[in-house]
Amino acid sequence: MTTDTPASTTDQPGFLHQGCLYGSDDEFLAAAVPFVTGGLAGGEAVLAATTSANLDLLRDALGQRAHDLDFAEAAYFGRRPPQRVAAFDRYLKAHPTSAGRVRILAESAWVGRSEPEIRAWKQMEARLNLIFADTRIWMICPYDTRILRPEILADAGRTHPSWVIGGDTLPSAVYADPAAFAAGLDGPPLPQPPAAAAELTFAGDLAGLRRFVAGAAAAHGLTGDHAALFVIAAAEAAAYICQDAKATVAIWDRPGAVVCDISQPAGGFADPLPGWWPPEPERPRADDGLWLARQVCERVETRCADGGATIRLHAATRHALA
Amino acid sequence: MTAASPIGPLYDDGLLRITWLPHVTGFRVEGTVDVTSRSGLDAALAAVQQGTADVHVDLSGLEFIDMEGLRLIVRAARDFSEGRLLFLEGVPSYIHTLLNAVNWDDTPGLRCEGMSG
Numbered sequence: 001m002t003t004d005t006p007a008s009t010t011d012q013p014g015f016l017h018q019g020c021l022y023g024s025d026d027e028f029l030a031a032a033v034p035f036v037t038g039g040l041a042g043g044e045a046v047l048a049a050t051t052s053a054n055l056d057l058l059r060d061a062l063g064q065r066a067h068d069l070d071f072a073e074a075a076y077f078g079r080r081p082p083q084r085v086a087a088f089d090r091y092l093k094a095h096p097t098s099a100g101r102v103r104i105l106a107e108s109a110w111v112g113r114s115e116p117e118i119r120a121w122k123q124m125e126a127r128l129n130l131i132f133a134d135t136r137i138w139m140i141c142p143y144d145t146r147i148l149r150p151e152i153l154a155d156a157g158r159t160h161p162s163w164v165i166g167g168d169t170l171p172s173a174v175y176a177d178p179a180a181f182a183a184g185l186d187g188p189p190l191p192q193p194p195a196a197a198a199e200l201t202f203a204g205d206l207a208g209l210r211r212f213v214a215g216a217a218a219a220h221g222l223t224g225d226h227a228a229l230f231v232i233a234a235a236e237a238a239a240y241i242c243q244d245a246k247a248t249v250a251i252w253d254r255p256g257a258v259v260c261d262i263s264q265p266a267g268g269f270a271d272p273l274p275g276w277w278p279p280e281p282e283r284p285r286a287d288d289g290l291w292l293a294r295q296v297c298e299r300v301e302t303r304c305a306d307g308g309a310t311i312r313l314h315a316a317t318r319h320a321l322a
Numbered sequence: 323m324t325a326a327s328p329i330g331p332l333y334d335d336g337l338l339r340i341t342w343l344p345h346v347t348g349f350r351v352e353g354t355v356d357v358t359s360r361s362g363l364d365a366a367l368a369a370v371q372q373g374t375a376d377v378h379v380d381l382s383g384l385e386f387i388d389m390e391g392l393r394l395i396v397r398a399a400r401d402f403s404e405g406r407l408l409f410l411e412g413v414p415s416y417i418h419t420l421l422n423a424v425n426w427d428d429t430p431g432l433r434c435e436g437m438s439g
Contacts, residue, residue, distance in 0.1 A: 090425050206356050228416040279424045281396045289389040295423035
């Protein structure tokens with residue numbers, strides 16, 4: 001066991017990603033308050049993204065000091081993992097001159113999520129260790145032991161290199177290789193597109209691909225901006241997966257969504273985290289377009305199987321807007 | 323630019339058409355920016371890179387743009403000299419969404435009509 005004070009922990013370079021189990025308001029505050037006040041005292045940018053109940057606790061505990069804290073309600077700080085990663089990246093880049101670190105208290109909303117979504121959020125927790133490895137972010141992720149399933153708490157140990165307990169830091173004994181852990185949670189193989197799916201063989205004719213996707217998306221009820229963004233996502237996915245080879249594009253619908261598969265019989269993904277790296281204007285990456293697709297689609301799945309690769313895009317169709 | 327010396331389009335390949343704006347420094351982009359037409363946008367941005375006036379780019383006729391097309395616009399704005407601005411005008415709402423999705427909407431030198439900052 002090592003015992004680091006917050007001050008000495010900030011001296012370590014690179015991403016600091018720590019889990020924190022709490023079972024009461026007092027336990028939450030015992031971890032959160034020193035983290036927040038330590039950052040504010042040093043002139044660092046500090047964001048608390050947690051439940052509205054915990055935000056109230058923090059506000060009350062901090063008093064006047066709460067005026068310097070940035071607040072976000074966890075459920076709305078990135079509605080899906082790709083948007084959560086983008087939100088972290090946005091906060092980091094909004095504070096280029098923050099002295100020392102950028103501190104983020106980052107609680108995820110786990111309750112009420114489907115199994116695939118829970119897997120996706122666990123995968124994101126693992127991927128954060130790679131995506132933000134070279135940044136100044138110090139992130140503590142609180143987990144409420146009163147309401148979360150034991151398996152979610154156990155996997156927090158696999159996705160966070162260390163735990164914060166009170167003012168102490170303990171290495172996680174079960175921390176797992178992030179890319180391997182995330183890959184292991186991909187779930188069952190993607191089901192084949194249904195026989196009724198519209199199909200196109202894509203061999204580089206981007207205009208033809210856009211017409212095909214736009215037409216099929218419209219036939220399934222996708223209109224306006226949603227359709228324009230879906231066409232862009234499909235075009236970027238096709239450009240990424242195909243390079244010089246042919247690909248099969250299939251489009252069908254399921255209740256509430258239109259789905260587009262782009263698959264290539266030979267080849268995989270050069271990157272273990274395709275489309276998860278925040279794009280930089282000056283440093284183009286081959287998978288930047290897939291980042292765009294992940295941001296604008298309801299869900300994007302990437303799989304390698306039998307020597308080939310598939311990107312599956314989902315766009316919501318019949319979703320009511322508040 | 324006067325009626326006596328008509329200036330043709332900056333670029334026109336049937337998919338993408340770029341024309342000078344009449345009264346300000348800048349141009350109008352219509353159609354599709356993808357790998358086949360991107361050089362046209364690149365050339366138009368290069369043509370205004372050396373001036374001193376702010377640049378206006380009318381995107382109201384833009385039907386499609388890919389990631390690398392967005393990058394060209396954002397990099398052009400970043401490369402402007404201090405204090406010079408690139409105004410995106412008539413920006414379709416899906417372009418707003420894209421710029422937000424890549425976190426490039428607050429690029430120094432870039433002003434996007436209808437967006438804060």
